[in-house]
Amino acid sequence: MEKFSPEERHQLILNLLESHNKVMATDLAARLGTTEATIRRDLRFLANEGLCKRIHGGVLSLVPPTGTQEQRLENRNSEKQALALAALTIIKAEQVIFLDASSTHMLLASLLPNDIGLTVVTNSPAIATRLLERQYIRTILIGGELNYAVGGAIDITAVEALSKFRFDLCFMGICGWSSAAGFSAIHYQDSQFKRHAVSKAGAIVALCTEDKIEALGSYPFMTSEDVDYLICSPSNTIAKDYFSQLDCTVITSNPT
Known part of the structure; x- marks a missing residue:
């Protein structure tokens, strides 16, 4: 029985x-x-x-439920704020960085130092709008057809625009990560845009909330081994233990 x-x-x-x-x-x-x-x-x-x-x-x-970038800001906001603060430790003067469309990256954009000669490239109008307030940060908005769900341009025009850049740091938005499949996205076109973006990066950074760990989207776009910096909360033991075994710098945020 x-x-x-x-x-x-x-x-x-x-x-x-x-x-x-x-x-x-x-x-x-x-x-x-x-x-x-x-x-x-x-x-x-x-x-x-x-x-x-x-x-x-x-x-x-x-993968966690999605919405617009503004709607996603309401989900795990304090954890995302802590991750954004921790990300500041790897940003250096005169760098060219890419901020992929992401609610966590919106928070990071508002925290970037204004006086170290940064150039920020993004495919997200919401991120670019936040950077308009930072007059000493050079901001370049990649054009193309905007995807409502993603919150940025991810079409062929946006992909072609990436060819003009080489990023010191590429902050890549993720929908999920699994030890079996690496990093994944929900939308096919977004996954293809992300593949091109990471190919232009000197170093790849992933800011990962706990709800995205061992969660699988339909379209893998990047292996675990590709990531140079993983930024997560200190309680995220699965990610910390896994990425500490790779050639990857694991940075944990301060508890909020």
């Missing part, structure tokens, strides 16, 4: 997924006192219901 009903197993799996972001069939079978075959059926059912993403041997959380 099964220890739990299918409905109970489904809820327990979702509860574990919410707290751990990734669960594996072998671990679930042992924890729930059932067979791996039963757990695999459960995971297929949950994935088909759109509640998680299948990976080999288990499932991952879905």
Whole structure:
């Protein structure tokens, strides 16, 4: 006789997924006192219901809910503020930096030092608007058709504009990261734009909130090994432990 009903197993799996972001069939079978075959059926059912993403041997959380850049600012705002502050430690005088369309990067734009000769390139009008207030920061807005969901230009015109630049630092917006697939985006066109942006970078920076860890978008665009700086909260042990083993500088924000 099964220890739990299918409905109970489904809820327990979702509860574990919410707290751990990734669960594996072998671990679930042992924890729930059932067979791996039963757990695999459960995971297929949950994935088909759109509640998680299948990976080999288990499932991952879905990427966090999205909205416009302004709407995303309301989600985990204090954590994003702390990450933006921590990012300032790697920015040096006279650098050319790229800020991808991202709510966290909007906060970073408002914090950038005004007196060290920075040039900021962005595909986000919202970020460029914030930089208008910083008269000693040279701001270059990449043109193209604006994508409402992404909050920036990501079409072929924007991609072609990237060819004119070589960035000292590329701050790349991410929708999710998983140890299995690296960094991913929700929208295909956005993933292709991001691929081109990172190819123009001397160093790549990822500011990663905890809800994006072990979460998988549909379109991977960058491997974990590509990232030079990962900035995360001190409680984000999964990301810290993983990236500390790579050729990557891990910077943690101050608790808020």
